[in-house]
Amino acid sequence: MNQAEALRAEIARAARTLGAPHDVVPHLERPRDPSFGDWATNVAMTLTKPLARKPRDVAEALIAAMDLPSVGATAAEIAGPGFINFRLDPGFQARGLLQILAAPEQWGRSDVGQGANACVEFVSANPTGPLHVGHGRQAALGDAISALLEATGWKVSREFYYNDGGVQIANLALSVQARVRELSGADAAIPEGGYHGEYIREIASNYVAQHPEDREGNDLNALRVFAVAALRHEQDLDLQAFGVKFDTYYLESSLYTDGRVDSTVKALQASGHTFEEEGALFLRTTTVGDDKDRVMKKSAAKGGDYTYFVPDVAYHVTKWERGYTRAINVQGADHHSTTTRVRAGLQALEIGIPKGYPEYVLHQMVTVVRGGEEVKISKRAGSYVTVRDLIDDVGRDAVRYFFLMRKGDSQLVFDVDLARSQSEENPVYYIQMAHARMCGIFRVGEIDAASITGANVDLGVLAEPAEVELVKALLDYPALLVGAADAAEPHRVAAWLLETARLGHLWYHKHHVLGEPEAITQARLVLARATQLGLAAGLRLLGLTAPERM
RNA sequence: GCGCGCGUAGCUCAGUUGGAUAGAGCGUCGCCCUCCGGAGGCGAAGGUCGCAGGUUCGAAUCCUGCCGCGCGCACCA
Numbered sequence: 153m154n155q156a157e158a159l160r161a162e163i164a165r166a167a168r169t170l171g172a173p174h175d176v177v178p179h180l181e182r183p184r185d186p187s188f189g190d191w192a193t194n195v196a197m198t199l200t201k202p203l204a205r206k207p208r209d210v211a212e213a214l215i216a217a218m219d220l221p222s223v224g225a226t227a228a229e230i231a232g233p234g235f236i237n238f239r240l241d242p243g244f245q246a247r248g249l250l251q252i253l254a255a256p257e258q259w260g261r262s263d264v265g266q267g268a269n270a271c272v273e274f275v276s277a278n279p280t281g282p283l284h285v286g287h288g289r290q291a292a293l294g295d296a297i298s299a300l301l302e303a304t305g306w307k308v309s310r311e312f313y314y315n316d317g318g319v320q321i322a323n324l325a326l327s328v329q330a331r332v333r334e335l336s337g338a339d340a341a342i343p344e345g346g347y348h349g350e351y352i353r354e355i356a357s358n359y360v361a362q363h364p365e366d367r368e369g370n371d372l373n374a375l376r377v378f379a380v381a382a383l384r385h386e387q388d389l390d391l392q393a394f395g396v397k398f399d400t401y402y403l404e405s406s407l408y409t410d411g412r413v414d415s416t417v418k419a420l421q422a423s424g425h426t427f428e429e430e431g432a433l434f435l436r437t438t439t440v441g442d443d444k445d446r447v448m449k450k451s452a453a454k455g456g457d458y459t460y461f462v463p464d465v466a467y468h469v470t471k472w473e474r475g476y477t478r479a480i481n482v483q484g485a486d487h488h489s490t491t492t493r494v495r496a497g498l499q500a501l502e503i504g505i506p507k508g509y510p511e512y513v514l515h516q517m518v519t520v521v522r523g524g525e526e527v528k529i530s531k532r533a534g535s536y537v538t539v540r541d542l543i544d545d546v547g548r549d550a551v552r553y554f555f556l557m558r559k560g561d562s563q564l565v566f567d568v569d570l571a572r573s574q575s576e577e578n579p580v581y582y583i584q585m586a587h588a589r590m591c592g593i594f595r596v597g598e599i600d601a602a603s604i605t606g607a608n609v610d611l612g613v614l615a616e617p618a619e620v621e622l623v624k625a626l627l628d629y630p631a632l633l634v635g636a637a638d639a640a641e642p643h644r645v646a647a648w649l650l651e652t653a654r655l656g657h658l659w660y661h662k663h664h665v666l667g668e669p670e671a672i673t674q675a676r677l678v679l680a681r682a683t684q685l686g687l688a689a690g691l692r693l694l695g696l697t698a699p700e701r702m
Numbered sequence: 703g704c705g706c707g708c709g710u711a712g713c714u715c716a717g718u719u720g721g722a723u724a725g726a727g728c729g730u731c732g733c734c735c736u737c738c739g740g741a742g743g744c745g746a747a748g749g750u751c752g753c754a755g756g757u758u759c760g761a762a763u764c765c766u767g768c769c770g771c772g773c774g775c776a777c778c779a
Binding site for chain 2: 194431558
């Protein structure tokens with residue numbers, strides 16, 4: 153049990169002696185102003201009604217009923233309408249750092265997920281071109297959300313759904329065909345809705361080199377297979393360069409071949425939530441808030457195919473059946489119309505899937521800016537900027553951090569000049585520098601950092617305000633992860649890193665570690681080591697490196 | 703027109719799920735400093751949290767209606 157939990161438990165115990173409900177869970181928060189204390193609770197105000205007493209009365213009785221020393225508290229004061237502010241003994245508080253030193257790899261990890269299975273689906277790009285910046289944001293978000301879930305006790309599968317059928321793939325094949333024919337001197341145009349990027353030319357010439365028997369590009373099926381394989385390979389290389397690995401690749405085509413699409417349609421029809429109109433089969437989605445009912449199967453006149461959301465529903469049934477109690481889909485906000493449909497389909501099946509399943513993390517657009525100007529195209533892809541462009545330009549760490557530093561709901565401006573600058577205005581550099589600085593202390597002092605355990609060190613001397621603030625920030629990390637994982641919001645970790653790095657720099661500039669009286673040096677070495685490990689843990693979680701020198 | 707998201711300091715954004723005098727970085731203006739690691743430290747100015755109502759002990763946060771921006775509104779995916 154950590155310090156905050158111990159304090160919470162003691163408040164709850166005291167509250168029960170006053171007659172509070174047995175299941176009371178006092179809310180703890182950091183006061184906005186550190187001068188108020190180290191922890192605050194509003195529990196006295198929430199108990200006003202059940203206890204039928206005034207908030208300040210409750211607070212007073214609560215404090216009297218608490219064993220403050222047992223939880224390291226030196227004072228408890230009533231403030232404002234009924235807050236209780238607790239002050240913790242600095243040495244007691246700093247002893248929380250020992251947990252970091254004892255098991256750095258475990259730091260921040262918890263078991264709130266209790267080993268349940270979660271599926272995080274992200275990127276899921278059609279194999280029709282190199283990955284663009286939106287995919288990059290999805291890759292960073294999906295990978296970080298996965299890491300967050302893993303750190304909080306979930307068993308996570310990172311999944312990539314391949315749309316390997318459908319109109320877009322057909323257009324890809326036709327686009328390559330046009331370029332092949334162009335090579336043989338024929339006059340051929342890219343079809344409507346086709347792909348114009350430079351990479352299509354590369355694929356075409358590779359195709360001709362490997363298929364000398366089809367210089368005219370007549371074998372559309374061979375073209376399609378070749379192009380999809382080439383682009384899947386290319387996307388794999390992009391993801392590899394980004395350091396993202398998937399556990400599962402799920403092919404849309406397999407949903408047809410193993411009969412899941414048909415069985416899903418039959419089940420939906422049996423459920424009574426479908427109807428036929430003008431020769432097409434509809435799902436009644438208006439009952440769950442959609443603005444119109446959606447076509448599942450096109451009329452014969454339109455080809456009689458299933459629309460894309462039918463395999464989508466079938467696919468999400470497999471997630472449920474594969475035992476994922478939590479499924480998170482990371483997509484661009486332009487896909488938000490699918491959420492209602494997929495959920496409606498799953499609900500219509502009436503097989504016990506929760507209403508909010510799957511969860512969607514939808515992110516807004518990314519604008520790439522260089523030299524103050526928006527960048528819109530890349531040579532290779534033509535109409536859009538690729539992830540590869542960014543990685544080559546500013547490096548993997550910066551790309552990852554920049555994609556994660558804003559919450560997905562907000563639009564993101566990716567300033568390439570800032571991302572590559574070696575200055576403290578660059579948040580990535582700033583955070584990594586803080587880590588490297590802590591490492592530097594041990595290097596200069598010729599001390600083996602791993603030998604620092606904090607045993608027999610009086611941490612009570614870590615009482616300078618800058619030290620107390622840094623200690624508190626470091627100890628907030630585990631709870632931060634729980635909240636971030638629950639909300640699927642990695643940007644909280646990015647913000648925590650920046651703030652903790654700031655406090656680390658501040659402390660470093662204000663106080664010396666080496667060359668102080670022995671007792672102080674020993675205590676500060678513990679804080680330096682904990683800061684280094686704490687920052688490294690956060691960086692690692694987001695998939696960033698923690699360099700020892702820069 | 704309908705749906706979703708966003709609107710917080712000059713700029714870029716946080717805001718612990720409804721709490722105290724709304725914060726940080728950059729920029730601006732003062733004053734210091736040159737220290738284990740490249741410049742940093744201290745302080746100041748700067749806000750009607752888009753607007754107007756509502757809910758309650760208490761709202762940037764929840765509800766309603768407007769305004770502005772983005773995205774989406776196919777028998778496309």
